[in-house]
Amino acid sequence: MAGVLSALKRVYLTAYNWTVFVGWFQVLYFALKTLKESGYRDVYGAVERPLQLAQTAAVLEILHGIVGLVRSPISATLPQIGSRLYVTWGILWSFPEVRTHFLVSSLVISWSITEIIRYSFFGLKEAFGFAPSWLQWLRYSTFLFLYPTGITSEVGLIYTALPFIKASEKYSIRMPNRLNFSFDYLYAAIAVLAIYIPGSPHMYRYMLGQRRKVLSKAKTA
């Protein structure tokens, strides 16, 4: 029974990782293709579907962590997934005015390269029990460049969206109401930007620590 369950788990995780891999591969492919053929303003339109699917699928990973299917601590993945979903749905999908910004291109390219490496790494590990060392090196090295480019794109896009958030009143709850509650999506967006200030160096330092740990182990192995 245990053997069947563990085999099922492997099949499921292999399928999951490779499916999402294909999604991100499409994002990168369409993004580069569109940049070459028409220009940065059309990139969002070309990648919207696979981007939304692949990024939202990451919610499953939180479930995997909670249920115990994977070992990752949700404390590290939650802020990452949270910010990704916020930008994908809370900014890009909700405020079409920012979709033609050039930062969308740098955003989806940074995200997709990172995810392609990550999902293929896990896909191989689940399917074959190991992943090639060059892939591991990529996984723990590309962030050095892609984190800054990705974070800059995220912050830039949120900042660009602010005037549109203010004008649209979307997702905001005003007083008076029976619950005496209010929520201002503009101030929430500004708070998110503020969190990036301590949050980004924290995440970057965490990844640097992971890199040192993993790659030094690989050297001695």
Next chain:
Amino acid sequence: MKVTIVTRSGREVVKGGIVINDSALVSDLQKEIHARVKKYYPSRQRLTLPLATGSRERPSVLNPKKCIKEYAEGNAEDLTVVFKDLGPQVSYSTLFFWEYLGPLIIYPIFYYFPVYKFFGYEDERSIRPVQTYAVYYWCFHYFKRIMETFFVHRFSHATSPLSNVFRNCCYYWSFGSYIAYYVNHPLYTPVCDLQVKIGFGFGLLCQVSNLYCHILLRRLRSPDSSGGYQIPSGFLFNIVTCANYTTEIYQWLGFNIATQTVAGYSFLVVAALIMTNWALAKHRRLKKLFDGKEGRPKYPRRWVILPPFI
């Protein structure tokens, strides 16, 4: 006897150890350590008996009031204790005073001063009766807490880490501001009169009960806190272990029934969760201590904190 004092990583805290009278108390040892290492005043020291490496047990902390000899094996002339620096400490009274002072001062600022102009509300606000009752109820609550801190509570530990001051003040002051903002808002919508009266009436009843619970708890402890744990009894303690937390939670419920804000209710939920955590630990501790064996009384069946749920 000679006492060797080491950190958990093995480094000697006091070079060469301390030679001390056989009849000395642990508190005397702590004073000696403080004399030798100026920054480690006694309340900052946590002294434990060494554990075998790899042992998963919790180390036993040396009781300052006990004789050092009691911790030495047999008639040994040498003792090794493990030292942990608990960091800068403040007295519990200090901690409670600062965390309660925030809400006591911040809330009335939202009531009395034209704060909402800074949020863009230019018009005159008309103050509703419930908002006035609320500021009195709220301030009475935190004034009561401060008075209890200085005149009623007997604390199990003398001190608390300084970092707790920042953490706790963040919690109380932020929630205080959050709730004050909404209850005193120019666009605040009151509930019906009857609900206001029921809410504040019930809340006041619970606050008085809460005070009585604190007085009962005080009587359980002797003035120098040497008694150790007792089974609480009397009043609501006969049915629920942490009746003091119960009355505190219901008191906030009364406030929220009267004022009805998401901010107030969210504070109630968070506070209830925190107190439930504490209550479960206390209940477990009391049940473990009073197990009915060797002449000890058995802890009676009681609710932990919130009948009929838990």
